[in-house]
Amino acid sequence: MSWTDDRVETLKRMWSEGQSASAIAKELGGVTRNAVIGKVHRLGLSNRTEEPEAPAPAPAPEPVAREKPAAPRAVPQPATVPLRPEPAPEPVAVQPEPEPEPSTQPAFVPVPRRPIVPAGQPLPPQPSANEISPEALASVREVEKRAKKLTLMELTERTCKWPIGDPATDKFWFCGLPSVAGKPYCEAHVGVAFQPMSSRRDRRR
């Protein structure tokens, strides 16, 4: 394979998109990630900044006029990968918080209502105590304690892609344990993900 304009274009595009060299090599085919990296360097775009960004680190040492010292000052976003919601710490584990209700007071509702998630995405395929063997479920619970807790971007072909937790909160991650060859999940999750059409042999329930 040679670096045709077409392929170079794809290379440039994917590289600027932040794709890894191996991913690009895979996409192009016929080349290794080394080849891709080599090409990247030869093209002089090793530094992933296709954006005409700030020319210098410009530490701005001299304190200029500082405004409004009161505000908590928003943290400047890293501005690298756009795919990170930066979750707000949310006490998901709420306590029962019993309220006898005085009856005399109509009472307002100071209750820390749930975050109210606008886009209610479908919850991950958490096995809802369905038709899954108790052993498998137990195994899953056990395994999920040891989950690598990978982010979406950390997943590979060899990591378990079983989602754990609620995507709407920061208590969400992917299992990340070694996946079974050819399967998207680890041993335990394969067990609950792939149910034989007729799981249990109708063990005379």
Next chain:
DNA sequence: CCCTGATTCGC
């Protein structure tokens, strides 16, 4: 061990 990019250097 899986992965990442960086560099070298014979071709």
Next chain:
DNA sequence: GCGAATCAGG
């Protein structure tokens, strides 16, 4: 120019 081998790191 090319990219395998190697290096250096997470």
